[in-house]
Structures are given as C-alpha cells and as structure tokens.
Amino acid sequence: MVPVVEMHDITKIYGEGEAEVRAVDGVSLTVDPGEYVAIMGASGSGKSTLMNIIGALDVATTGTYRIDGVDIGDLDDDALSLVRNRRIGFIFQAFNLIPRMSAAANVELPLMYRGVRRGERRRKAIEALGKVGLADRSHHQPNELSGGQQQRVAVARALAMEPSLMLADEPTGNLDSRSTADVLDLLDDIHDEGKTIVIITHEDEVAARAGRVVTLHDGRIESDVAAGIR
Amino acid sequence: MILIEALRSGWQAILANRLRSILTTLGIMIGVAAVIILVAFGQGASNSVTSSIQSLGSNLLTITPENPNQGGEIVNPSVQELTVDDAAALNDPIAAPDIAGAAPEKRAAVTCTIDDRSHSTQVVGTWPSYFEITNSPVASGAYFTNADELSGRRITVIGSTVAENLFPDSDPLGKRISCNGVPLTVVGVQQEKGASFTNPDDVIVAPLSAVENSITGYGEVSLISVQATSPDTTDLAEAQAIAILDERHGTVEGTRDFEIFNQASLLETANTALGVFTALLGAVGAISLLVGGIGITNIMLVSVTERTREIGIRKAIGASRRFILLQFLLEATVLSVFGATAGLLVALLVSRVEIAGISPSVVPISVVGAYVISVAIGLFFGSYPAKRAASLRPIEALRHE
Numbered sequence: 001m002v003p004v005v006e007m008h009d010i011t012k013i014y015g016e017g018e019a020e021v022r023a024v025d026g027v028s029l030t031v032d033p034g035e036y037v038a039i040m041g042a043s044g045s046g047k048s049t050l051m052n053i054i055g056a057l058d059v060a061t062t063g064t065y066r067i068d069g070v071d072i073g074d075l076d077d078d079a080l081s082l083v084r085n086r087r088i089g090f091i092f093q094a095f096n097l098i099p100r101m102s103a104a105a106n107v108e109l110p111l112m113y114r115g116v117r118r119g120e121r122r123r124k125a126i127e128a129l130g131k132v133g134l135a136d137r138s139h140h141q142p143n144e145l146s147g148g149q150q151q152r153v154a155v156a157r158a159l160a161m162e163p164s165l166m167l168a169d170e171p172t173g174n175l176d177s178r179s180t181a182d183v184l185d186l187l188d189d190i191h192d193e194g195k196t197i198v199i200i201t202h203e204d205e206v207a208a209r210a211g212r213v214v215t216l217h218d219g220r221i222e223s224d225v226a227a228g229i230r
Numbered sequence: 231m232i233l234i235e236a237l238r239s240g241w242q243a244i245l246a247n248r249l250r251s252i253l254t255t256l257g258i259m260i261g262v263a264a265v266i267i268l269v270a271f272g273q274g275a276s277n278s279v280t281s282s283i284q285s286l287g288s289n290l291l292t293i294t295p296e297n298p299n300q301g302g303e304i305v306n307p308s309v310q311e312l313t314v315d316d317a318a319a320l321n322d323p324i325a326a327p328d329i330a331g332a333a334p335e336k337r338a339a340v341t342c343t344i345d346d347r348s349h350s351t352q353v354v355g356t357w358p359s360y361f362e363i364t365n366s367p368v369a370s371g372a373y374f375t376n377a378d379e380l381s382g383r384r385i386t387v388i389g390s391t392v393a394e395n396l397f398p399d400s401d402p403l404g405k406r407i408s409c410n411g412v413p414l415t416v417v418g419v420q421q422e423k424g425a426s427f428t429n430p431d432d433v434i435v436a437p438l439s440a441v442e443n444s445i446t447g448y449g450e451v452s453l454i455s456v457q458a459t460s461p462d463t464t465d466l467a468e469a470q471a472i473a474i475l476d477e478r479h480g481t482v483e484g485t486r487d488f489e490i491f492n493q494a495s496l497l498e499t500a501n502t503a504l505g506v507f508t509a510l511l512g513a514v515g516a517i518s519l520l521v522g523g524i525g526i527t528n529i530m531l532v533s534v535t536e537r538t539r540e541i542g543i544r545k546a547i548g549a550s551r552r553f554i555l556l557q558f559l560l561e562a563t564v565l566s567v568f569g570a571t572a573g574l575l576v577a578l579l580v581s582r583v584e585i586a587g588i589s590p591s592v593v594p595i596s597v598v599g600a601y602v603i604s605v606a607i608g609l610f611f612g613s614y615p616a617k618r619a620a621s622l623r624p625i626e627a628l629r630h631e
Contacts, residue, residue: 085548096543100246110547
C-alpha cells in the first residue's frame with residue numbers, strides 16, 4: 001500500500017547565516033490511507049510550515065516528500081498547482097472562500113481548474129453541499145452564511161475534489177463551540193467513509209478525534225502516538 | 231475551454247466591481263471616441279476644402295499674365311499681355327491634345343442695379359466654353375451661345391450671390407439689369423458653388439464681345455482658363471500650354487510673362503497639409519487612448535492587490551499560473567473592448583453633428599484601428615498586473631489580509 005504522505009528528513013530553513021531559522025528540522029512522517037492524524041504543537045513549533053509543505057503550498061529546503069508515491073521535490077509552480085488540485089483538499093482556519101461567489105460556485109472552482117464540464121461539476125458541487133447539510137444554501141454568498149456554514153462549504157469544496165488527503169489547518173479556530181462540534185462530526189463522518197485526514201491544531205479536544213497524534217516542538221517531532229495511549 | 235472558463239472568471243470579477251469597471255471603461259471610451267471623432271473632423275475639413283477647390287473647376291489650369299515689375303525689377307521689358315488669340319491658340323487638338331478647352335476671361339469690377347437695388351460685383355467677359363471649362367452649370371435659364379458671342383448680345387448669366395442681392399424675391403430670368411450703365415438681360419442663374427477662398431458665386435458672366443465693346447474696351451485679357459482632358463493629364467496640359475505660349479511670346483523659362491496655376495497641384499498641397507492636420511488630431515486622440523490604457527494598468531494593479539488573497543485561494547486549490555494570467559488579461563481586455571464599443575457609439579453620435587461648418591466624416595480605418603488598438607491596450611497594459619497576479623506565491627498570498 002502506497003502511503004498518502006511519505007516524508008523523509010524534511011527541513012525548512014528561512015533566512016541565512018546569523019538570521020537562519022530552522023522552522024522544520026529533520027521531520028520524517030508517514031501517513032497511510034484511511035488514517036486520521038492530528039499534528040499538534042504550540043505556536044512557533046513549526047506546524048504551519050509543515051502544513052504548507054504537506055499541502056504542497058511550499059517546498060522543503062532538504063529532504064524528500066512523496067504524495068501518493070509522487071516525489072514533489074523537483075516540481076515547478078504549475079506542477080505543484082496540479083498536485084494540489086488533484087490530491088489535496090484544503091480546509092483553512094479562515095475558511096478561504098472566494099467572496100461574491102455563491103457557495104456552489106466556490107465548491108465548483110477546483111473542479112473547474114481540473115477541466116470538469118459545467119453541468120458535471122455543478123452536479124458534484126450540489127452533491128457535496130448536500131453531504132455537509134447545506135444543499136439549500138447553494139446560491140448564498142459567503143457573507144450571507146455564518147462562520148460554521150462557511151467552514152462547511154469549505155469542507156464541501158474539499159470533498160468535491162475527491163482528494164487523496166484532506167488537509168485541515170486549525171479548521172475550528174474561528175468557530176464557536178457548537179459549530180466546532182458540527183465541523184468535527186463532519187470530519188468524523190468523512191473519515192468513516194475511508195478518507196485520509198491530517199488536521200493541524202493546538203486544541204486537545206480537536207486532536208482527541210484523531211486516531212494518531214503527532215506533537216511538534218521546535219521543528220522536530222516530539223511524540224507520535226496512537227490516540228488513547230497518550 | 232480554459233479560455234472560456236478564464237473569461238467567465240474575469241467577467242465575474244468585472245461584475246463584482248461594477249463602479250470601478252465602469253470608471254476604467256470610461257477612460258478607454260474617451261480615448262477611442264477622441265481618436266474617431268478627431269480623425270472624422272480632420273477628414274471632414276479635408277473633404278470640405280477638397281470640394282471647394284473642385285467646385286472651382288475640375289482639371290482646371292489658370293493662366294495669368296505675370297507682372298514684369300513685380301519686386302521692383304523689370305524682368306522682361308517686352309512683356310506681351312495675354313490675348314484672346316493666345317486663348318484661341320490653346321484650343322488646338324494637335325499641338326495640345328490634353329487640353330479640352332481654353333477660354334479667355336476679361337474681368338472688371340462693376341456695379342449692377344435694377345430698380346432701387348444695387349450690387350457691386352465682378353463681370354467676366356468670356357466665351358461660352360467657359361461654363362464647361364470652369365465647371366459652372368446654370369441652375370435655371372440657359373447659357374449664352376457662340377451666336378450670342380459673335381453678335382455681341384448684351385445678355386448675362388448671373389451668380390447665385392448676385393441673384394440673391396438683386397432679386398431677393400423675384401425670378402431674375404428675362405429681367406434687364408444695368409451694369410456700369412450698360413443694360414444686360416439675365417438669361418441664366420449659375421448653380422451655387424459654395425464657400426471657397428473667394429466667393430465664386432459673386433460674379434456675372436457675359437459674352438466677351440459684349441463686355442469688350444461696352445465695359446472694358448479691347449486688349450489684354452485678365453486670365454485664360456484651361457481645362458485638361460482629365461485630372462491625370464493636368465501636368466501634360468500644363469506643359470503643352472507653356473510650349474504654345476512660349477512659342478507665341480518668344481519666351482523661355484525665366485523670362486516668361488505668364489504664370490500657370492495648377493488646380494490639381496493646389497489640391498495635392500491642400501490634401502498634404504490637411505493630412506498632417508488629421509494625423510495631428512489623431513495623435514491627440516491617441517494620447518488620450520494611452521492615458522486610458524495606463525488607467526487600466528492602474529485599476530488592474532489595485533485589483534490584483536485587493537484580490538491577493540483570492541488569488542492565493544485560487545492557486546491553493548489548483549489554479550495554474552496560466553489560468554490566473556489569462557483571467558486577468560481577459561478581464562483587462564474585456565474592459566477595454568467595452569470601453570471601445572461605448573467610445574465608438576459616442577463617436578458615431580457626435581459625428582452626426584456639424585461643428586463650425588465642418589461635417590465630420592468617420593474614417594472606417596480609424597474605427598477598426600481604434601478597436602484593434604484598444605484590444606492591444608487591454609493585453610499590453612493588462613499584462614503587467616496579470617503577470618504579477620500569476621506569479622504570486624500561494625502561501626504569501628493566503629497570509630495577505
């Protein structure tokens with residue numbers, strides 16, 4: 001079985017000489033299909049940088065990284081876009097929906113970049129919105145939706161892409177406790193369907209839902225344990 | 231496929247910022263309208279000058295005696311005036327095959343009266359061929375004939391200005407006017423020629439023999455009008471006229487006692503001058519088009535900055551550089567095409583209005599040119615902001631607030 005994420009000795013260095021900062025320092029991590037992994041750490045621990053690398057938004061300074069067995073170390077900007085488009089479904093803390101576009105249009109967007117025909121992607125978008133319980137909100141623009149609803153649209157957008165990896169970066173950081181529960185329940189459902197999820201968080205409550213918790217400290221992996229053992 | 235999707239995305243952005251889009255479009259609209267209108271006015275002015283010159287007589291050469299005392303120096307003391315015989319000699323189909331006709335003109339200032347009305351004008355004593363040579367058809371009545379010329383009948387064809395002044399509300403035909411005391415019967419009224427450097431309608435035309443006999447006396451003529459067989463042969467006709475007159479006057483280049491004024495070369499000079507004028511007006515328009523283009527760059531840069539985060543999101547979920555580039559390029563191009571279309575409509579409306587006696591004439595090439603240029607402006611001035619948008623790094627763009 002090919003791991004979804006296969007990192008070996010990943011290092012990310014910012015700056016040079018005296019000002020050199022090792023945001024990620026020799027991280028090796030493997031995530032198998034169907035896993036639900038939480039990456040935890042205090043701010044400054046390097047978890048955002050690691051998330052950018054996992055999401056192919058950024059490339060590591062040294063080390064190798066394979067997504068679905070594809071080495072992305074040598075890929076250029078456009079090829080990275082293609083990798084993100086085909087394999088990664090993002091869920092951001094700030095929702096990151098495009099303003100003045102309807103919920104359905106937002107969900108369709110990655111499919112459009114993939115070249116899916118209009119009718120087909122509209123159908124898939126409505127289907128994904130149905131799964132997150134927002135079928136009746138498909139024509140609403142982001143500013144007409146509550147925070148929790150916006151995050152569910154973002155989940156629908158990630159779902160519609162049918163990605164190898166759902167990558168969530170503090171997905172509940174901007175939500176109240178009720179919406180937090182909704183979104184986490186949704187992620188549980190998605191995981192139950194067999195999806196691979198990596199969630200970056202600093203909240204124990206969120207991490208508790210995952211099957212495995214990786215803790216970062218100063219850019220290194222401090223612990224990597226199955227849930228419940230900790 | 232990607233083109234349509236990028237166009238759709240660009241269009242959504244335009245609609246999302248309606249006011250800004252309209253203001254940007256306005257810049258291009260003014261530029262395109264300025265180019266088309268100014269060129270149309272230049273062309274209109276050119277047309278009106280050309281038609282004025284042509285109304286003086288197509289293919290016309292005018293021969294005048296050169297004053298040998300001009301400049302205080304006697305160039306040729308044995309100056310021979312232009313005579314009726316000179317004009318007759320030019321009507322020679324063998325020596326001058328490219329001359330269609332030549333008519334002497336004897337001009338004098340006269341004051342014509344009828345009843346209690348009086349009008350100062352110019353009498354032209356000439357041959358009947360004058361009307362054809364100088365392109366002066368009659369609007370009503372008839373021309374005088376060779377028989378009238380031979381018998382020295384005191385009849386006249388009057389210009390439209392004279393007709394308006396002497397006969398403001400009656401038919402001049404058959405009336406007898408008195409010019410410097412000489413009674414002349416009006417047999418025809420010339421068609422109006424319209425504005426020119428001098429008013430060609432303020433004139434009365436009468437048989438040469440009658441004018442010589444009763445008004446000016448015999449002797450030299452004021453000028454000889456010569457018609458070339460076609461506009462293309464005016465230069466040949468000019469050379470033949472010079473040869474014939476040189477032989478008759480015993481002159482060569484430098485001692486000539488006559489001058490030939492070529493209508494075609496005047497037209498050419500005027501057209502050249504007006505062409506420069508039109509080009510200048512077009513350049514003024516082009517500058518405003520350029521300013522409009524810079525406006526597009528400016529707005530697109532603002533748009534890219536404002537939408538940095540959106541671009542980041544789009545790239546994060548898989549938009550390629552090419553797509554972002556295309557989207558912003560098409561957005562700029564759509565704006566400029568809309569501006570160009572609006573400008574064209576405005577220009578076509580404005581060009582229907584006559585200003586300062588000039589009716590603008592829309593030049594098709596300026597319409598096509600303005601359109602093509604505005605699309606090019608969209609691409610050119612949109613390319614820098616589009617490139618900037620396309621090369622944004624997604625993590626930095628996402629961090630942008």
